[in-house]
Structures are given as C-alpha cells and as structure tokens.
Amino acid sequence: MKQEISALMDGELFEDEAENLLDRVKRDSDTHKDWEAYHLIGDVLRQPECIHRGLSAKVRERMQDEPTVLAPRGRAVKQKMRTFALSAAASLVAVGVVAWMSLQVGHEAAPQMAMQQNNLHPASVQIKSRSNDYLMAHQEFSPSTDMNGGAYYIRTVSYNPDEK
Amino acid sequence: MRLGVLLCGLLLAVANVHAGERQTSLDWLKIVAFAAHQTDYGGVFVYQYDNRVETSRITHVVEPDSEYERLESLDGPKREVIRHHGQVWCHINHKMVQVGSRQARNRFPDLLPEQMSALSENYQVKEAGVERVAGYNTQVILFQPKDNLRYTRKIWAHTDTGLLLKTAVLGDKNQVVEQYAFTQVQIGAGVDRSWVKPATADVNSASGKPGSGLPGAGRGQGTSGLHGSMPGMLETGKGGTPINSGWVADALPAGFKKTMEVERPMHGKHAPVTQLVFSDGLSAISIFIEPFDADEDDADGLTTRGAVNLYHKVVDKHLITVVGEVPPRTVMQTLDSVRYNGK
Structure with a gap:
C-alpha cells in the first residue's frame, strides 16, 4: 500500500491505478494518514525550517471559526439561492485550483524527494x-x-x- | 617597462605550469585506459550507491587474442557478467543471456585528441595527491565539471600500473553519488586464469568454462559467431548497424559529441531500437528510440541507480529513453530536446 502511495506521488502509476488509489485514500483514514505523512516528509525534506503538521485539520478549524455571512433580509428567496449557488461554485473552483496545484507540486517534487530520502521511496530509486x-x-x-x-x-x- | 616585461613573463610561466599540470593529469587518463585493457588483475571491490553497498569479485585476464573478464556478485542472488571479445553474457537466476556486444571499435586511447580536448574544455582536471587504496599507492585525480550538467569524478589510479583502484562520482554538494573501491586486489602475476580457455580453442567450448557454463540459451543465440559475423548474430547480439536515423537532440551539454548511431536489436524487444551515443570523454549519454507499443507498460518517468539516470517519455508515437552517467536534470533536458529532423 505504502509503495503504491509513493509510486503515485512519483507519478509512476497509470491513470486508472491512480484513480483507484485516490479513491481508497479518500475512504480509508489510515491510507489517508500515510498519504499525509508522505507529503509531510517531502515538505520537511524540502524546507526543513517551516513545517506544517496537520495542515488540513488546521484549515478545517479555521474554516469553522470564519463568520457565517448572513444575507440581509428583504431579498427575494430566489436571489438568495443564486448567491448561494454562485459562492458554492466559487468555492468548488477554489478547491479545484488547490487540488490542481497540489498535484503540480507533487509531480515536480517527486524526483527530488526520491533522491533525498531513499528509504521512503524504494519504488522510485x-x-x-x-x-x-x-x-x-x-x-x-x-x-x-x-x-x-x-x-x-x-x-x-x-x-x-x-x-x- | 621592465616591470611589465617581468610581469608578462611571470604570467606566461604560471600559465605554462598550469597547462603542464593539466597535461600530466590528462596523460594519466591514457595510462588508466591502457591499464584497464592490458593488465591482468583480480580482486574484490565494493560498489556503493544510494544507501546500499554491494560486494563483487572481478577477474580480468589478457590473452594474445583478446581480453576475458568475469564479474561475480558476492552478495544477494548470484549474478555473473562475462565479457570476451566485445561480447557480454549475463548470468542471472541460472539463466545465461547474451545481452549484447560491441563491435570492435576505437578504444579510448585511440579517441584521445578530440575526447581530450572535450575533457579539458568541460572539466577542470587536477592531480589531488597520493593516497593508499587496498594496500597500493594511488594517484588521485579530480575532474571538476565547469557546469552543473555533469558530475564531478574522482579517480584513484595505481601509481605503478595506472589501474583504477577506486572511483567516486560526486554531486553538486560534493556528496558521493556512487563509488567503487577495491578492498583486495592482485595485479599482474598470480591472477587466476584457470577459467579462461586457451586463445586457440573453439569459442563454442566457452560453455565448458568452469563456473561460467554458457548454456544452450546463449549458444543457441549464436555464440558461435564470437569471432565472425554469423547471420544469426545480427538478430541477437550484434552491436547494431550504423545508420542515420534523422533523430537529433538539441540540448545536450557542451562538449557531448556523437560517438555512435546504430539500429540494434535489444533484449526483450521485437523491433530494432535506434541508439545514439554522445560522450564528453568521461560520461556518455545514450538516446534510445523505438516505436511506442501501446501495450507496453512503460510509463514516463525518471529512475536512478547511482550515477546513472534513466528517463522515459513518449514523443510522437515513439518511446524515447535517455540513459547517462549525468545528473537527472541533464537526462531530462536532453530528452525534452529530442526531435525528428528527417533523413
């Protein structure tokens, strides 16, 4: 399993294999932890002076602290719905961009990681x-x-x- | 005025000393290349790469007709490589496979003038003292590249014979990328040559070598053509036929000159593969081009073993593979510049 994850991060899996694995990462919390740990290791190797541990948990916490924007009264329900839909779409786009960026970073970083920490990436070495x-x-x-x-x-x- | 002349003279003298020093270091290379082919030696060496160490035994014997060489792994599964007269056999998991052969070609010493100029243009060559390796005195020579597209090389050559007793490949930060070092070595007399057939013997009887036993698999593939050019050899072991494939690479590092362009059969491939080889005198970069077979499970990607990096990519329905003793960025940059330029 761990080998598969590292292979995925190294961009060595085929598209369908990668999709299956990503699905598993989403569902299985242990696998997800491995996935996070591997990225954390990569971050530490690249920038040992600034480490974000449990980044996704922190982002979630911060999101919960964010004030909820309440739409002013008096507006038509339809309008409200549309605003909601728009903002939902915007956040989806944002999520997409972040996901895309992390994919880009992952790909670029893979060879460097492989070279710096061989123990973790037997597949790539x-x-x-x-x-x-x-x-x-x-x-x-x-x-x-x-x-x-x-x-x-x-x-x-x-x-x-x-x-x- | 007089001071100026004096200064000029001094500068000239310094320049001369430098050129002289460089020349001595380059002369060492000729000796090293000569010794590698013309010396009998046998011993145990360690090969260290990444975070691993492997121990192997090598025996090299020079007969009037040609060289014989046997390399055996002492750790892990038994693996053996035998080279004779430009032929290479590989013995892995009780299977003997003839993996290739190079045509009799110009040896390193014959290529000197152009290789040497490429070397001194792209590397700072200097002698770095005398050290002891495996009980012998060695001259240390350092090759420092002038760009970051190649590795630093450090070699330890036996002061008497010129045989390399240790080599190291160093990265950007002077970290060891890989190194070879003899731990015990016998040079000249006393090297075991019992496994080598007399030069006059029929080559087919090479299968009778103790411990090396070239089995039917290898023989069936035309080992009988060791000295000749049997038709069967063309399909299996021949180094390839020279061609002009029309493929070019624009972004090779400075000083890499094409030393070969062939169409060759390759173990495990149905169709012949085009191979272009470029060298700067110390390192080589090979470019392999073959039609891309969609069934093959070859993905794009970079793989590393010690100083060798290998990068695959599909370009224009062709699978391109670049292999070289150069940093990852160099194989990637080279591959990205490969294009078909027409015949």
Whole structure:
C-alpha cells in the first residue's frame, strides 16, 4: 500500500491505478494518514525550517471559526439561492485550483524527494528490471567501461531486495 | 617597462605550469585506459550507491587474442557478467543471456585528441595527491565539471600500473553519488586464469568454462559467431548497424559529441531500437528510440541507480529513453530536446 502511495506521488502509476488509489485514500483514514505523512516528509525534506503538521485539520478549524455571512433580509428567496449557488461554485473552483496545484507540486517534487530520502521511496530509486536492458546497452559504449573495465557492469545487474 | 616585461613573463610561466599540470593529469587518463585493457588483475571491490553497498569479485585476464573478464556478485542472488571479445553474457537466476556486444571499435586511447580536448574544455582536471587504496599507492585525480550538467569524478589510479583502484562520482554538494573501491586486489602475476580457455580453442567450448557454463540459451543465440559475423548474430547480439536515423537532440551539454548511431536489436524487444551515443570523454549519454507499443507498460518517468539516470517519455508515437552517467536534470533536458529532423 505504502509503495503504491509513493509510486503515485512519483507519478509512476497509470491513470486508472491512480484513480483507484485516490479513491481508497479518500475512504480509508489510515491510507489517508500515510498519504499525509508522505507529503509531510517531502515538505520537511524540502524546507526543513517551516513545517506544517496537520495542515488540513488546521484549515478545517479555521474554516469553522470564519463568520457565517448572513444575507440581509428583504431579498427575494430566489436571489438568495443564486448567491448561494454562485459562492458554492466559487468555492468548488477554489478547491479545484488547490487540488490542481497540489498535484503540480507533487509531480515536480517527486524526483527530488526520491533522491533525498531513499528509504521512503524504494519504488522510485530502483531501476526496474526492464530498464536493465537499456543500462546494459548504454554501458557497452560508455567511456567509463574503458577506464574501469567491467566493474561498472555491476550496476546493470544490481538486484533489488524490495522488488517482487 | 621592465616591470611589465617581468610581469608578462611571470604570467606566461604560471600559465605554462598550469597547462603542464593539466597535461600530466590528462596523460594519466591514457595510462588508466591502457591499464584497464592490458593488465591482468583480480580482486574484490565494493560498489556503493544510494544507501546500499554491494560486494563483487572481478577477474580480468589478457590473452594474445583478446581480453576475458568475469564479474561475480558476492552478495544477494548470484549474478555473473562475462565479457570476451566485445561480447557480454549475463548470468542471472541460472539463466545465461547474451545481452549484447560491441563491435570492435576505437578504444579510448585511440579517441584521445578530440575526447581530450572535450575533457579539458568541460572539466577542470587536477592531480589531488597520493593516497593508499587496498594496500597500493594511488594517484588521485579530480575532474571538476565547469557546469552543473555533469558530475564531478574522482579517480584513484595505481601509481605503478595506472589501474583504477577506486572511483567516486560526486554531486553538486560534493556528496558521493556512487563509488567503487577495491578492498583486495592482485595485479599482474598470480591472477587466476584457470577459467579462461586457451586463445586457440573453439569459442563454442566457452560453455565448458568452469563456473561460467554458457548454456544452450546463449549458444543457441549464436555464440558461435564470437569471432565472425554469423547471420544469426545480427538478430541477437550484434552491436547494431550504423545508420542515420534523422533523430537529433538539441540540448545536450557542451562538449557531448556523437560517438555512435546504430539500429540494434535489444533484449526483450521485437523491433530494432535506434541508439545514439554522445560522450564528453568521461560520461556518455545514450538516446534510445523505438516505436511506442501501446501495450507496453512503460510509463514516463525518471529512475536512478547511482550515477546513472534513466528517463522515459513518449514523443510522437515513439518511446524515447535517455540513459547517462549525468545528473537527472541533464537526462531530462536532453530528452525534452529530442526531435525528428528527417533523413
């Protein structure tokens, strides 16, 4: 599960896989916590001086403290309804923008995270076995092979204990 | 006036010393490349990358006809790579696969003039003292890139033979990206060559090598063509046929010159793959281009192993893969600039 989440954050899942996983993240609170933790770790790695722990909970609290705007009396009910609908639409758009932004950030940050904290992202650090063929094909023509003999070939047959 | 002349002379002298120093460091590279091919050696080395360490044994033997080399993993599942006469076999999980071969091509020492000028244009090369590695004295040489599109290299070359006993690849902040180091090594006499067949033997009997046993799988794929050009080889192991594919990359870092452009068969692929190789003398970047097969579960993305980064992306119904011993930003930048320019 955790591997899937990190793969998702690294942008390594297919669209349908990602959708399924996002659905699960929404429904399952444990998975959701993992999702949050992983992003928190990423934030800490990138900006250790400013950490937002439990950000979504805090936003929710603040939202509850916000004064409720009551429409002045005397207006037609229809009008009121329309205002409500409009503001609802606006907040939906806002949610959408925030979600979109977080997706963008997630994508961009993924490679950096992968490089900085390997333990958390086994999936992204390890070259998949099908990539070995490319590595091998590249290795044949790399000047490093000429300088260091075949020692570099160990890279192309490196095994991954986490790989199934 | 006299002072000016004196100053000029002094400046010239300093410049000369610098050029001389650079030349000595570059001379070391020739020695290193020569030693890698012409020295018998065998030993145990560690390869450290990311947060992992692997131990392997390597044996390299030079016979009058060519070089033999065997690399065995000592940790984890048994893996073995055998190289002989430009052919590469890989022994993983009791399966022997011939994974490729390179044509006899110009070795590093022969490519010197252009590679060397690329090197000194793009790296600051300097000697960095003498250190002891695996019980031998080594000369340390540092290659510091002049841009941030390549890694810093540090090599430790045996002062007597020039054999590399340790190498390290360093990142932007001088952190170790990966390193190789011999912990024990035998140079010259006394290297075990019992596993190497006499040079005159039929190559097919390579399957009789103790411990290396090239099984039917490899042989069926045309190992009999080791020295020749059997027709079967073209399909499986040949390094490829030179072509002009019409594909170009505009954003390669300065000094990367094309060293090869071939259409080659690749293990696990049905159709031939176009491979372009570029090098700045120390690192290489390969660009692989193949028709994109929608069934393949290849997603776009970056993968890293030590100093090697690999980036996949689908461009114009082609799957492009860029692999190189360069930082992630360089493979990504290179891939994004790949385009078809017509024949």
